[in-house]
Amino acid sequence: MGRYDRLASQLFGQKSFSLTRIERGLQLMLWGYFKKIVIADRAAVVVSEVFGNYQSYHGILVIAGVLCYSLQLYGDFSGGMDVIMGAAECFGISLDANFKRPYFARSISDFWHRWHITLGTWMKDYVFYPFSLSKGMNKFGKYCKKHFGKHVSRVLPGVYRQSAGVLPGGRVARTCLEIHCLRTL
Secondary structure: OOOHHHHHHHHHOOOOOOHHHHHHHHHHHHHHHHHHHHHHHHHHHHHHHHHHOHHHOOOHHHHHHHHHHHHHHHHHHHHHHHHHHHHHHHOOOOOOOOOOOHHHOOOHHHHHHHOOHHHHHHHHHHHHHHHHHOHHHHHHOHHHHHHHHHHHHHHHHHHHHOOOOHHHHHHHHHHHHHHHHHHOO
């Protein structure tokens, strides 16, 4: 999710041919295809087997399936974003990074700050702040304003995607974030 104020000059400005920019863009696209085709699609085979026949698997194999699912999710999403960013780079448009090594995060909060960065920033600026700072929320107190605004900004992307699997996952992630926030008070 690019910000218009950052992209406008790139979209409407004068561009010149740059072989270096095209090489960078193609390299990023190749890296994205590698993540998608080699990592995500290979992990999907394990995920489909384990989750498709979950009664047959136990212990370490189920954990392997869950870990492969996280690789599949990251490879699909991050790989797709790399392809988009690479294609944009070929046309002289620099998009903001969307992932910053989320699986190297030190906490659940740090993870979400590294995962789908542009969506998180957009939700913060256009949903959380307006919602939490509106005069109507003043009667609920500071704690409720802050945490209800965070909850809405986490659930809304799931509603937007209209996926039954995304809403429960978003609620679980939101609950984990709330527990983390309470522990760090």
